[in-house]
Amino acid sequence: MGPNGNRLIALSAKLRSSAQRHALAVIAATGSDGATQTLLTAHGFSIRTIAALVKRGLVTMAREKVRTGGKWIDAAKVRMTDAGRDALAAGEAFGEG
Numbered sequence: 001m002g003p004n005g006n007r008l009i010a011l012s013a014k015l016r017s018s019a020q021r022h023a024l025a026v027i028a029a030t031g032s033d034g035a036t037q038t039l040l041t042a043h044g045f046s047i048r049t050i051a052a053l054v055k056r057g058l059v060t061m062a063r064e065k066v067r068t069g070g071k072w073i074d075a076a077k078v079r080m081t082d083a084g085r086d087a088l089a090a091g092e093a094f095g096e097g
Contacts (some may be wrong), residue, residue, distance in 0.1 A: 021088070021091050024080070027040070027079070034079035035044075037061070058078055058083055059080050060079050064077045
């Protein structure tokens with residue numbers, strides 16, 4: 001196994017469930033804007049799944065003001081970290097993504 005092999009295995013182990021991998025892929029698709037918690041739960045992801053990604057350092061969550069329907073509301077925004085991008089790439093490299 002090459003020098004990066006152990007690192008890739010460790011990163012893919014961070015994504016312990018297919019729900020977490022799928023959530024991470026959805027968050028990645030939102031780019032630097034991130035996804036709202038509401039969007040993620042509407043896609044069927046539980047708060048527990050999102051919290052697990054935050055706990056593992058794969059995403060961050062912050063309260064922000066967002067404009068929707070002409071009004072400003074508070075929303076929890078979820079954004080990918082570098083570790084999250086690496087973990088997602090490692091999972092895809094092993095056919096797990």
